[in-house]
Amino acid sequence: MNTPFNTLKLVHLGIDTQREHVVFMRKDCHICISEGFEALNRVLVTVKGKSKIATLYIINDGILNPGEAGLSESAWGDLNAKEGDEISFSHVQPVNSMRSIRAKMYGQELNYESLQNIINDIVKGEYSNIEIAAFITACGGDSLSIDEIIGLTKAMVVSGQRLSWNKKIVVDKHCVGGLPGNRTTPIVVAIIAAFGLTIPKTSSRAITSPAGTADSLETMTKIDLSIKQIQKVVEQENGCFVWGGSIKLSPADDILIRVERALDVDGEGQMIASVLSKKIAAGSTHVVIDIPIGKTAKVRTEKDAEKLKYYFNVVGKAMGINVNVLFTDGSQPIGRGIGPALEAMDVLSVLRNEKDAPQDLRNKSLLLAASIIEMVNGTKNKSGLQLAKEILSSGEAYAKFMAICQAQGGFKEPEFAPYKEDVKAEKSGIVTEIDNRRLAKIAKLAGAPHDSKAGVLLKTPLNTKVQTGDVLYCIYSETKGELKYSIDYMKSEEDIILIQ
Amino acid sequence: MNTPFNTLKLVHLGIDTQREHVVFMRKDCHICISEGFEALNRVLVTVKGKSKIATLYIINDGILNPGEAGLSESAWGDLNAKEGDEISFSHVQPVNSMRSIRAKMYGQELNYESLQNIINDIVKGEYSNIEIAAFITACGGDSLSIDEIIGLTKAMVVSGQRLSWNKKIVVDKHCVGGLPGNRTTPIVVAIIAAFGLTIPKTSSRAITSPAGTADSLETMTKIDLSIKQIQKVVEQENGCFVWGGSIKLSPADDILIRVERALDVDGEGQMIASVLSKKIAAGSTHVVIDIPIGKTAKVRTEKDAEKLKYYFNVVGKAMGINVNVLFTDGSQPIGRGIGPALEAMDVLSVLRNEKDAPQDLRNKSLLLAASIIEMVNGTKNKSGLQLAKEILSSGEAYAKFMAICQAQGGFKEPEFAPYKEDVKAEKSGIVTEIDNRRLAKIAKLAGAPHDSKAGVLLKTPLNTKVQTGDVLYCIYSETKGELKYSIDYMKSEEDIILIQ
Known part of the structure; x- marks a missing residue:
């Protein structure tokens, strides 16, 4: 035997399995045989003293020579692997926190500690995709109690970074199950920041849609800011609109969402925990939740929406934040553009008070802004809607939008493709x-x-x-x-x- | 654009993902970009007019050139793919029967039709591993009702091949959660066949243990027989001991078990359905189920064993077969050898009535054989145990064992490694x-x-x-x-x- 007892040489395969760590080994590899490894086993792999749990895929021939092993891109990166590095292997017991998931399958309620262990293990990358699927299924549908949703929300908050602001009031908005072209965010942020409230808004990129809010904003300004830069922008302008992906708020959510989407499963409790944990981690005190109701929207009936509203209010209260849930019309898309730059043009035409600006986008943005203002301010001599309209019509919102863009790194006009x-x-x-x-x-x-x-x-x-x-x-x-x-x-x- | 609108050229990568169909595409591939495919998406792939649903893995660089795509070994085989074949792609809706799994997550009971659709889709390879994990979790623990277990058993039976015998009585045995070295099967088959009952026994190979019954038998005789050959052997000798992998009885089970094992999850209802569906598909009318109870065995307490016994009896009755459940000592391994040939030597030494034969293996085999005899025969003037002992001690069982081996292709003596x-x-x-x-x-x-x-x-x-x-x-x-x-x-x- 010339090959060492328990190491192989790494080769770079470039296979992207998303977050799941995967190790590729040959079927005839002496380690697979002697250790009794089989495909789908979870294996502890060690490279230069650093270890990660990975799922085993077996290679019959072709892309690996005898004595070689490969890693998925995520494992390659997390282990700082280099071509030719030695990799060693050992058996690993099923991750401990999976026990709680098995208990949940038998109807046992999950306490905060169990939920925290599960979420921490998921964030550390110790769950395979099928284990994540088991967690999502066991906690899916309406199977989480209010206490479990609260525990899950807390666990998701503490698993990542948190932003903090020297403000008594920090506001935010979130739309559950967005509609195409629903780009209210930049308009709402501009109105609210111009009104004087703190609104540090993070948005996501498209996963399956033609544009996410972050994609759209990127056609007008720089959106991948560090936490330090975000804090400077918000200090100066009251608000920001940045990509959430560059800061790690509630990182478990980003991992869970991939598998949820692949399963086409979206449990109520997890959705509440996902939304609220991101808002709490961002330091928000007051959050408006927009639930569009319509036959092609995520929420289809007023009854379903009422149930979600109840959960949002109870869990929000337990977590110490104020939540205001709005039901809106989800029967048709908002705005005219579909695609990052085209949606940005809709946003600008509303902010610039152009005559042919899409009125649906304008009205919905005003409604959301008004609701934030009234939630925080109460109604004094003017209604929230009157205040929001004045700020938008007067050009104050547009000025604030441009100021935020400048603070984030400059404004550029979105363009049509050739x-x-x-x-x-x-x-x-x-x-x-x-x-x-x-x-x-x-x-x-x-x-x-x-x-x-x-x-x-x-x-x-x-x-x-x-x-x-x-x-x-x-x-x-x-x-x-x-x-x-x-x-x-x-x-x-x-x-x-x-x-x- | 020189590349065709929607096809790529196939290259053979040799990656074995077990049953899950996987397609590998480059991140910068125009089809991925234009179709909005992302990693973990389920994609319909078509090669030479034949289509399969596959899970998408993205390749950053390295193993695929522009314009190329790869397939996992299972998809390569199922699509009869050849190097250089054109492959085309389209979006696919989540598989329809997943809807029932989502409904189950909301507490809805699964009827027979839903279960049949799920099992059929799983056998056709239309479920990704994470979808199978969702099914296992949703039906895990004690979440299946008696009616659901019966429906699942039926669905598993009809999804595969069935054996039929021109006999009123066909017997079988099964051990739930085997112990190391627990090789009673060849001895029980020999006694029962010598007694004159029909016992067409199929066994499995080791998955994670040092030897399965099939591995052990293979050191003494040929075990991969066709259905036709099995029928000839059983006609001639009343019994056989063959590898179940070459005939497709309850094929869903083989797929589910891989994911169950990876999750370390084993729902009661699924276990009952898995065991009974294989026995029914094999044409059995009378089955003895051995449940070893012990701290390192699968079933740890008498209470758990009683619950399983109840389910086995009720579901067996509904399916029209007779089930007799035995509780046995699961506190230590049976026999002395660990490994295929060494365990075969234990078996032979019991059959040959050698003085130093392992008594635990002998006694347990007699107990199981006696239980089968009494179940079918009732106790007349002799007890089942007396009859079984006589057949074993007289050498009749050994003679029958050798006759079955001859009928299966010949006997060879197992050997020690050098x-x-x-x-x-x-x-x-x-x-x-x-x-x-x-x-x-x-x-x-x-x-x-x-x-x-x-x-x-x-x-x-x-x-x-x-x-x-x-x-x-x-x-x-x-x-x-x-x-x-x-x-x-x-x-x-x-x-x-x-x-x-």
Whole structure:
């Protein structure tokens, strides 16, 4: 035996398994055989004295030579691995906190300590994806009690970084189950910061949609700020709109959400804990939660919304923050642009009080801003809505928006992509239905959100009267090839916009 | 754009992800970008007109060139893929039957139709591992009702092949949570077949242990028989002992068990359905279930065993088969050998009525055979135990064992591996404890079950009086290197056999 007792040489394979640590070993490797390792086993791998638990995948031939092993990108990075490093292996017992999940399967309630151990182990990367799936399922549906939701929220808060502000009141807003083009955030932040309240807003990038708020903001300003930079911006301008991914607030959530999405499972308790833990970690004291209700929205009936509202209020109270839940119309998308830059243009046209600005985006932003103002301020001589309208109409909100952009690193005007296709009405009539899901797919085929200027610009909202040949929407793309992909798809589908 | 609209060229990567179909694509691949695919997405892949759902893994660089994609071994095989084949991709909705699992998370009971859809989709390979984990968790613990267990059992039976026999009575036995070295099967089959009952026994290979019954039998005869061959053997000799892996009885079980093991989760309802579905698919009418109770066994208390017994009886009755549940001593291993050939030697020494045959293995085999005989025959003038003893002591069982081996393809004598190390007592006293888990690890490091002659032979069972220098156990290995691995490990551990 020339190979050492228990080490192999690492080669870089470049396989991205997201957060899950994976180790690749040959089927005929003497370590697999002698240790009795089999595919899907959890194995403790050690590189230069640093250890991580990884899931084992077996390679039959091809990409590894005898004596070699590989790692997924996440494990490669976390272990600071270099090509040719020695890697050693040992058996690992199933992670201890999984016991609580098994107990939960038998109906036992999870206490705070158990939940904290589970969340800490998940953040440390000690759970495989199937173990995370078991946690999500065991705590899914309506199976978490109020006490468990409170425990989970606390555990998620303490597992990551926390922001703190020298302010008695710090506000925030959150939308549960966003609609396409629902870019109220920059407008609300501008109004609220101009009003004088502290609103340090973090947003996320798109995962499956054509644009996240962060993607849209990035077409206008710098959004990946450090905590120190965020604190400077907020001190100076009362508010910010930055990407949450560069600071680790409630990091368990980012891990859970990938598996939840893959399972298409979203437990109520976990959703409440996920939203509130991020707000608490961001230092908020007052939070407005927007629940759009509609047949294609996440929440479909007022009854479901009432249940969520109850949970948000009870858990918020237990965690010491004020929560105000709003129900809004979730039956159609907000704004006209679909894609990062196109949605940014909607935002700017509302802030600039342009005559043809999308009124739905304007009204919804005012409603949310008003609700924050009234929650904190009470209604004195003017209503929250009056105050919000004055700040927006007077140009104060726009000035504040530009000031925040300057503080974050400067403002730039969002641009249209160079290639464009007008999609025209083939008959006359009234627009009675718009298929948002397929419009979003066209925007993605055209390149959004990867190509920030690509997307779809809707010209004819619901109830518009159109003539044959009128432009219904424009597709924008940064390359001819992508424009062709989106047109091919568009032509293969019928009645994306229904005219009757 | 020179690359086609929606196809890539396949390259063979040789990555074995077990049953889960996985597709590997480059991060910068135009299809990933335009379709918005992300890691862990389920994607419909099509090769030469044949489609399968696969989980997407993203490759950053290294093993795929632009325009190429790879598949896991299972998907490669199921799609009959060849190097250079074109592969195309499309989005896929989450598999429909997952809806029932989500409903179960909200407390809804699963009816037979839902369970059948889930099991069929799992057998077709349409579930990702995380979806299987969600199913196992949602139905885990004690969350399945009797009706659900019955529905699951039926669904598992109809999802695979079934054996049928022209006999009114077909018997079988099963042990829940086997102990190391618990090789009663060949002895019981020999006694029962000699008695004249039909017993078509299928066994499994080791997954994590040093030997499965099938591995042990393989050191003596051919065990991978076709259904046709099995039927011929049983017609001629009343019984067989073959590997269950080559015939597809209750194939869902083999898929579920991998994920259950990785999660270390074993729901009661699923266990009942798993055991009974295999017996029913094998055509059994009378089944003896052996539940060893002990602190290192799967079932730890009589109370837990009683609950399982109740379920086995009720579900068995609903499925139209007779079940007899036995509780046995699970506090120490049965026999002396650990490893395929060494365990086969124990079996032969009992069948040959050798003076130093392991009495625990002999007694337990007699007990199980007696229980089968009494279940079918009732007690006439002789007890089942008397009958079983006579058949074994007279050599009839041994003759039947040899006849079955001949019918299966011939008998060969199991052999010791060439390299051996005696592990000796370092002090005098009484053996008070034996750590089976660590003895099994030594056997595996020595090469078992891969090297069938390797393993551990225990010389001093519990309560043996030993002198300093007496041999406690021998390690057998087929290579010097593996012998060294096992000795290195043995030396690094203390009190594997405790002498006081």
